[in-house]
Amino acid sequence: MLSKAQIKYIQSLQLKKNRQKFGHFVAEGDKIVQELLQAKQPVLAVYATRNWLSEHRALAEQATGADINEVDEATLKQLSSLSTPNGALAIVKIPVAETPVLEGRISLMLETVQDPGNLGTIIRIADWFGIPQVICSPDCVDAYNAKTVQSTMGSISRVKVMTAELAPLLGKVPSYAATLHGDNIAGFGKISEGVILIGNESRGLSDEIIALCSHKITIPRLGGAESLNAGVATGIICGRLLI
Amino acid sequence: MLSKAQIKYIQSLQLKKNRQKFGHFVAEGDKIVQELLQAKQPVLAVYATRNWLSEHRALAEQATGADINEVDEATLKQLSSLSTPNGALAIVKIPVAETPVLEGRISLMLETVQDPGNLGTIIRIADWFGIPQVICSPDCVDAYNAKTVQSTMGSISRVKVMTAELAPLLGKVPSYAATLHGDNIAGFGKISEGVILIGNESRGLSDEIIALCSHKITIPRLGGAESLNAGVATGIICGRLLI
Numbered sequence: 001m002l003s004k005a006q007i008k009y010i011q012s013l014q015l016k017k018n019r020q021k022f023g024h025f026v027a028e029g030d031k032i033v034q035e036l037l038q039a040k041q042p043v044l045a046v047y048a049t050r051n052w053l054s055e056h057r058a059l060a061e062q063a064t065g066a067d068i069n070e071v072d073e074a075t076l077k078q079l080s081s082l083s084t085p086n087g088a089l090a091i092v093k094i095p096v097a098e099t100p101v102l103e104g105r106i107s108l109m110l111e112t113v114q115d116p117g118n119l120g121t122i123i124r125i126a127d128w129f130g131i132p133q134v135i136c137s138p139d140c141v142d143a144y145n146a147k148t149v150q151s152t153m154g155s156i157s158r159v160k161v162m163t164a165e166l167a168p169l170l171g172k173v174p175s176y177a178a179t180l181h182g183d184n185i186a187g188f189g190k191i192s193e194g195v196i197l198i199g200n201e202s203r204g205l206s207d208e209i210i211a212l213c214s215h216k217i218t219i220p221r222l223g224g225a226e227s228l229n230a231g232v233a234t235g236i237i238c239g240r241l242l243i
Numbered sequence: 244m245l246s247k248a249q250i251k252y253i254q255s256l257q258l259k260k261n262r263q264k265f266g267h268f269v270a271e272g273d274k275i276v277q278e279l280l281q282a283k284q285p286v287l288a289v290y291a292t293r294n295w296l297s298e299h300r301a302l303a304e305q306a307t308g309a310d311i312n313e314v315d316e317a318t319l320k321q322l323s324s325l326s327t328p329n330g331a332l333a334i335v336k337i338p339v340a341e342t343p344v345l346e347g348r349i350s351l352m353l354e355t356v357q358d359p360g361n362l363g364t365i366i367r368i369a370d371w372f373g374i375p376q377v378i379c380s381p382d383c384v385d386a387y388n389a390k391t392v393q394s395t396m397g398s399i400s401r402v403k404v405m406t407a408e409l410a411p412l413l414g415k416v417p418s419y420a421a422t423l424h425g426d427n428i429a430g431f432g433k434i435s436e437g438v439i440l441i442g443n444e445s446r447g448l449s450d451e452i453i454a455l456c457s458h459k460i461t462i463p464r465l466g467g468a469e470s471l472n473a474g475v476a477t478g479i480i481c482g483r484l485l486i
Contacts, residue, residue, distance in 0.1 A: 125471065129465050155468050219486070223374070223402075224370050225370035226397070228371050231472065232364060232474055236479055243465070
C-alpha cells in the first residue's frame with residue numbers, strides 16, 4: 001500500500017520543474033522498464049502489478065537498492081500519465097549532466113524541437129545508428145517527460161541526452177545543418193565525425209545556427225508535401241550520412 | 244444551426260463501416276481543409292467557425308456544390324474526433340477505387356500497417372518523394388480515419404491510397420522488401436521503377452510476401468535500438484532509393 005505522499009511525489013514528476021528538483025524521472029510501461037533494468041540504469045523504484053512481478057522480479061531485484069512495490073492496476077493508473085499503463089512503472093535517476101565531446105564521433109544537435117514524440121523518435125534513431133549523444137538546445141522539450149521517454153522505446157537508456165547552447169559548440173568538427181535550400185544530401189558520402197543539426201518542427205533551424213555550420217544539407221523534394229516530420233527527416237539524413 | 248441528423252451523420256463517419264457505406268470521410272483542422280480545397284478535392288461540405296470563414300470563404304466557395312456552414316466552436320467540437328478541432332472540418336468524397344498501375348513508376352506497398360499515425364506519416368513521405376500511389380493490404384488501418392487524414396498533413400489530397408491484395412501484384416516490376424536480414428540498403432542505387440514494401444510495426448513483412456520480392460533490403464543497425472518506427476524506416480529507404 002502506497003502512502004499518499006509517495007503517490008503525490010510520483011505524480012509530481014510529471015512536471016519538469018519537479019523532475020529537475022528531485023533529479024528523477026518516470027518511465028512507464030512493461031518494455032521500457034525492462035530495458036532500463038537490463039541496461040543497468042539507476043532505477044530507484046519499480047511499481048508493478050503482481051503479474052508483471054511474477055515474470056520480472058529477478059530482473060528488478062538486480063537493480064541495486066531499487067525499491068520494488070507491488071501495486072494493483074488502479075494504483076498504477078493513478079501513478080501513471082498514460083491512459084493505459086502497461087504493467088510497470090519505474091522511477092529513474094536523471095543522469096548527471098556531461099560536457100559534450102564532439103571529436104571522433106557523430107552527434108545529433110536539436111534546436112527547439114518541441115514535440116515530445118518527435119524527440120523520442122529522434123533518440124531512438126540515434127540509438128539505431130549508434131550515435132552516442134543527442135545535444136538539445138535549452139528550449140527543446142524536456143527529454144525526461146513521460147511521452148518522450150515512452151517514444152524512445154528504451155533507447156533513452158543507451159543514448160546520452162544533453163542540454164547545451166548549440167552555437168558555442170559549432171566549428172570544432174564538420175557540421176551538417178538540415179535546411180530546405182542546401183545541397184542535395186545524396187551528394188554527400190559517409191561520414192565518421194561531425195554533428196547533424198535538426199531544427200524546430202515548423203521553423204527549422206535558426207539563421208544564426210545555419211550560418212555557423214560547415215554544410216547545409218537538403219532532402220530533395222520530388223512531390224507536393226510541404227515538409228517532412230522532424231523524426232523522418234533525421235532518419236533520412238542519418239540513412240545517407242552514416243551507412 | 245445544424246440538425247440533429249446532420250450532427251449524427253458527421254459523427255457516424257468516425258467509423259469505417261459508415262465511411263464505406265456513405266463513401267465519405269472527415270478531414271479536420273484548418274490546414275488540411277485548406278489543402279483539400281486548394282487541391283480541388285471533392286469537398287461536399289465545410290463546417291467552420293466565423294473566424295475561419297472570414298479568411299477562407301472564397302476558397303471554400305470554389306469547391307463546386309460544397310455546402311458551407313458556419314458553426315460555433317462548441318458545435319465544431321461536437322462534430323470532431325479531435326480534442327481541439329482547429330477552425331474547420333470538411334466532408335470529402337472517398338476517391339473511387341482504381342486498379343494500381345506499377346509499370347514506369349515507384350509505388351509503396353504496406354502490409355498490415357496498424358497505426359493510423361504511421362500510415363499518415365508514410366503517405367506524407369510518399370508525397371514528399373513524388374510517389375503517386377500507396378497500396379495497402381486489406382488488413383491495414385483505414386486511410387480515411389481522422390487520425391490518419393490528419394497525420395498526412397494534406398498529402399492525402401495528392402497521393403492515391405488504394406487497397407488490394409499485395410501478392411498478386413508482385414513480380415511485374417522490381418520489388419524491394421524491407422526486412423531485418425536483407426542486403427544493406429546503401430548498396431543499392433537510385434531506382435525509377437518498382438515497389439517498396441513495408442510491413443507491420445512489430446512483425447514486419449510476412450514470409451509469403453518477402454518470398455515474392457526480387458530484393459530484400461535492410462537498414463543496417465549500428466547501435467542498440469531493436470527497431471525503427473515504420474514511418475522512419477520508410478523515409479530512410481526512400482532517401483536511399485529515390486534521390
